[in-house]
Amino acid sequence: MYKKNMKHLVLALTACFLLSSCGSKNADIQSDSVISSAPVTSVPVATAVPEKPAESVPASPAATSVPETPAPAPTEIPTETPTPEPTEPYTAAEVWLTDDLLYASFSAIHSEPAILYTNNQANKNGHTVCVNAGHGTSGGESVRTQCHPDGTPKVTGGSTAEGATTAMAVASGMDFADGTPERVVTLQEALILRDLLLENGYNVLMIRETDDRQLDNIARTVLANNYADCHVAIHWDSTDYDKGAYYMSVPGDPTYRSMEPVASTWERSNHFGDCLIEGLRSVGTPIFEGGSIEMDLTQTSYSSVPSIDIELGDRVSDHGDEALATLARGLLAGIDLFFTS
């Protein structure tokens, strides 16, 4: 049912953009102000009233002349306009990586926008969550970007070896054991989480809502830094034993933790990761060992808001609709915990 609402929203928003009806809202506001200013204009007429008691009747010729003047016409125009504005539950806007944003110059792929949903519902809480469906940037694996903003080498291994100074702009991701590409499942999960977050009062920055979105990991991170209060990137691991969920925590390497923006963010990022794991645990998701593995990621290295890469399982984990819905509830619980702890 919620998805239907979202479709209506998207259609409404599309119509809004196409027809510039958003602009007409301003027109309505202006016409409202015309209405309110009308009584002010009529005040002088009211002032004339005291003079009427004796001679108002003979003054009828003057009254006759009133209909001749076009005065009534402007009064009627605002009367026709006061159609009550339907309040959309959410508004959506494209957000683009622009040159003025810190670290934007390190991004190699940013020819498409992300979508920022602003919640207008009564339960809105003002928090904005960046939901980043991992992978899904075609060609991203053949472009390289700098691992760290200061040019230092990676302090851990991973998909890019320790010591490297550049990494794939966006990796293509693994395939599940049944052949489903990881990017397909991360997108399914992200869309479910988006709807849950909106339903629960959050604003949501969606990095992608389609199979392919031309935004590399640095662009995604910089957008989250500027338009969200926290950033969760959704992934599944490439192992084969249904290992359970865990997050990529900020490496303990002192040099790494003293590099900006990591120095200002790492404690809150790790706390955010712990909250997500607690949320997942609360809905029965198996957790891998301690719930985290230290990893030097491009995302972490450029994040100035609490930011987590979460691995919700691996390539043999259940990724059916019910499993994804449960995981989304767990992530929501973790996000709620983060903002209340």
Ligand SMILES: [Zn+2]
């Ligand atoms: Zn992944």
